[in-house]
Amino acid sequence: MTNSINAAHAPQPQVPAALPSASGDAAKMQPGYWLTHVGTCYPGLLATTDKLRALRDPAARGWPDHYYIPYTLLRNMMMRRLGLRPGDPTPKGLVTHLQLVATIAAWRVTQGIYRIDPTVYDALCATPVTGELPAALLRHLPEWCVYLETPGMHWDDLLVYGVFANLCETNTGREVLMLQLNYTDGLLTCPIDLTRRTLGEAIRGMFQSMREDGMAPEPDFERNMPTLLPRILSLLLYLCSEAAEIGDGASRPSRPVPKRTKKGVRMFAAQRPVCWDVATRLGAALRRAGRDAAGDAAGAGDGAGTHAGPRPHIRRAHWHTYLSGPRDSAKRTLRWMPPIPVNVETPDDLVPTLRSAGTADKAGAGKGD
Secondary structure (H helix, E strand, C coil), rough: CCCCCEEEEEECCCCCCCCCCCCCCCCHHCCCHHHHHHHHHCCCHHHHHHHHHCCCHHHHEEECCCCCCHHHHHHHHHHHHHHCCCCHHHHHHHCHHHHHHHHHHHHHHCCCCECCCCCHHHHEEEEEECCEEEHHHHHHCCCEEEEEECCCCEEEEEEEEEEEEEEECCCCCCEEEEEEEECCCEEEEEEEECCCCCCHHHHCCCHHHHHHCCCCCCCHHHHHHHHHHHHHHHHHHHHHHHCEEEECCCCCCCCCCCCCEEEECCCCCCCCEEEEEECCCHHHHHHHHHHHHHHHHHHHCCCCCCCCCCCCCCCCCEEEEEEEECCCCCCCCEEECCCCEEEEEEECCCCCCCCCCCCCCCCCCCCEE
């Protein structure tokens, strides 16, 4: 498969170790496996990327802060390891490995694993990614790279364990959200073009953008991604929201800063994975509200209740657009509206507000997208 990582596509002389087969050794398909895999294929390379990140001068703006390491620096390092000069043509297959190394280098620092409450997870997967949702909202991931568990997702009949997501650039300089789907047969690479105005445009133009970057989607890729991608992006949008419920309230994920040591400025990578429970309170509230709505609806069906309002029900989850601020410089703010109990008292008001994209737009105020 053109978009998957496997031994056949490895650049020489660093031939990657064999990947897990479809027999399904679940232990090998944990995200830490890929960290070990990259470390084995390219010894010392991840530590070098950490040093380069630590030396980044924020004032110089050498590369955007939401990139852990820029494509050009990483490519030049890997080319030298292959005995090639930076100006030489990129060997066939190296681009895919560059994407993997960039992802793992960014994830290694924090090693965050995100587990979304099952009720909220199902509701987010069912929320259409439509309307005027700016693609730039995906720049606000809580860490440079996150690993999101994806229970119930399949690639044809193969289980998708999770997905890595990080911001980077491609070989053509295009800013992308790089997705690496971790499934039974290996990894599947899917770059989402963030230079597109909206997520809808990015989804519709995904295959064209990939071909422009030298990636040839195969039939199974074109068959599966239109269904999987909107679900994955909806889950990631929740992680990007300002009010996303991540962790137990005592701590939240963040992007670490370099530390000064006797040997100079250093970036220290996490020693082990950190699991973040997501939306547990919201999920519990939705389940309680669902039970209340079902009970009240049953009572209304028995003739109980009055004409005061609509019968209790759960309104479908959706993304909603708001405008705020002065008319000539209004900013669009997006909210994920979870399945809302109508005519039922709920214990919490936990509607997350997405970060403003900073764009003025007079159309769409108060409209659900």
